Amino acid sequence: MKKVAVLGGGIGGVETAIALKKEGFDVELFSDREYLFIYPISIWIPTGEITPEKVKIPLEEIAKARGFKLTVDKVVEISGKNSSFTLEKTGKREDFDYIVVALGQTKLKHKGIENTLSVCGSPEEIQQIKNRLDSLITKEKGKIAFGFGGNPKAPEAVRGGPVFEVMFNVHNYLKKLGIRENFEITFFAPMQKPGARLGEKALKMMDMMFKKMNIKRVTGKKIKEFTQNSVTLEDDTFIEADLIVFTPAGDGHPVIKSSDLTKTEAGFLKIEDTCQVVGFDNIYGVGDSTSIDGPDWRAKQGHLAEMMGVVTAHNIAVKEGIKSGELKGYKEHINIMCLMDTGNGGALAYRSNSKAMLLPMPVVGHLMKKAWGVYYRLNKLGKIPKII
Numbered sequence: 001m002k003k004v005a006v007l008g009g010g011i012g013g014v015e016t017a018i019a020l021k022k023e024g025f026d027v028e029l030f031s032d033r034e035y036l037f038i039y040p041i042s043i044w045i046p047t048g049e050i051t052p053e054k055v056k057i058p059l060e061e062i063a064k065a066r067g068f069k070l071t072v073d074k075v076v077e078i079s080g081k082n083s084s085f086t087l088e089k090t091g092k093r094e095d096f097d098y099i100v101v102a103l104g105q106t107k108l109k110h111k112g113i114e115n116t117l118s119v120c121g122s123p124e125e126i127q128q129i130k131n132r133l134d135s136l137i138t139k140e141k142g143k144i145a146f147g148f149g150g151n152p153k154a155p156e157a158v159r160g161g162p163v164f165e166v167m168f169n170v171h172n173y174l175k176k177l178g179i180r181e182n183f184e185i186t187f188f189a190p191m192q193k194p195g196a197r198l199g200e201k202a203l204k205m206m207d208m209m210f211k212k213m214n215i216k217r218v219t220g221k222k223i224k225e226f227t228q229n230s231v232t233l234e235d236d237t238f239i240e241a242d243l244i245v246f247t248p249a250g251d252g253h254p255v256i257k258s259s260d261l262t263k264t265e266a267g268f269l270k271i272e273d274t275c276q277v278v279g280f281d282n283i284y285g286v287g288d289s290t291s292i293d294g295p296d297w298r299a300k301q302g303h304l305a306e307m308m309g310v311v312t313a314h315n316i317a318v319k320e321g322i323k324s325g326e327l328k329g330y331k332e333h334i335n336i337m338c339l340m341d342t343g344n345g346g347a348l349a350y351r352s353n354s355k356a357m358l359l360p361m362p363v364v365g366h367l368m369k370k371a372w373g374v375y376y377r378l379n380k381l382g383k384i385p386k387i388i
């Protein structure tokens with residue numbers, strides 16, 4: 001039986017391991033964390049609607065249910081030429097026929113970034129947002145700035161959706177506590193039209209939401225630096241804030257950057273439509289670690305990472321003669337599909353080559369996202385079949 005190593009135990013890596021196992025491979029997954037972190041539902045940590053523990057699924061439980069091996073260790077080096085990788089504690093591994101890289105991405109470093117907290121960080125960092133918000137709530141007043149950045153070398157690595165979600169959730173949480181009018185909420189981003197990838201109609205709807213929620217907007221100005229209580233912009237104007245919640249755009253993973261694998265200037269894996277890393281027959285790339293090729297509005301998303309895992313497993317099986325059929329591609333699965341949560345409802349955002357829409361879903365949108373979280377956990381643990 002051919003052996004496949006999956007590097008990274010996130011949304012893409014876990015789905016790849018499950019799909020490879022279904023195709024009949026001997027699979028071992030390597031992760032620096034003992035758990036899979038379900039990022040899409042972590043947006044409720046800052047408002048206390050969920051705890052970080054409830055966002056985690058122990059990888060050991062998934063591995064047991066799905067029949068793959070698990071090694072918790074950090075990948076520190078990958079050699080494409082030697083088909084090998086090195087782990088921090090247990091050393092070099094060169095005993096695999098295939099390697100799938102699903103290590104995710106890191107974030108660009110802005111000047112003064114240590115003065116900010118990201119909704120896309122570690123569970124501990126997201127929990128800190130809650131702690132800082134709680135202390136402002138105790139004072140019953142404050143100024144909060146929410147923003148996200150761009151990466152000119154990788155436009156698809158912008159992560160704006162979760163920032164909007166946490167900001168709308170915080171607005172509704174403060175409203176529920178009856179103290180929203182004591183808080184100033186400002187949104188900032190360097191793009192002229194943040195969220196434009198969702199289409200013109202979505203922008204108009206967001207415009208209305210900002211006005212209704214009394215959220216100030218500062219867009220189209222590059223970020224110069226962050227200080228303890230301000231965001232300084234390129235024209236030296238600044239946004240005062242007691243709490244700065246900022247998510248920089250994605251940057252290539254350091255292990256990929258320092259490897260001999262084919263990568264873009266930004267450090268993302270260059271892959272074929274089949275997910276094979278360009279120039280390396282037995283190495284594949286999945287999810288946020290890769291450079292996604294496609295329309296201007298393309299974005300890195302969990303459901304695309306999962307599809308890339310399924311495509312990868314299928315293509316390796318075809319290559320190995322385990323199954324017949326054509327090789328498949330990930331590009332046909334590129335779309336944006338996101339249930340954008342507001343705490344008291346939500347909106348379904350969808351973008352494809354032929355469609356762009358944002359469908360308001362008061363109340364039910366929030367419940368649907370909650371239900372998705374339960375479904376995702378049960379599915380990964382093999383308790384219910386995959387439906388989406």
Ligand SMILES: Cc1cc2nc3c(=O)[nH]c(=O)nc-3n(C[C@H](O)[C@H](O)[C@H](O)COP(=O)(O)OP(=O)(O)OC[C@H]3O[C@@H](n4cnc5c(N)ncnc54)[C@H](O)[C@@H]3O)c2cc1C
Pocket residue numbers: 007008009010011012013014030031032033035036037039040041042043073074075076102103104105119120121159161162255286287288289300301302303304305337338339
């Ligand atoms: C707050 C938030 C909300 C989101 N909401 C949505 C949503 O609603 N819908 C949607 O489709 N997408 C959403 N996304 C995007 C989605 O979560 C990502 O696209 C998806 O997680 C990518 O999967 P991945 O496996 O490539 O990366 P990750 O899920 O980031 O997984 C990478 C894994 O690799 C591990 N790793 C990293 N370095 C090493 C190393 N050196 N050695 C070993 N292991 C390592 C990490 O611990 C991690 O588990 C959201 C993202 C965030 C941050």
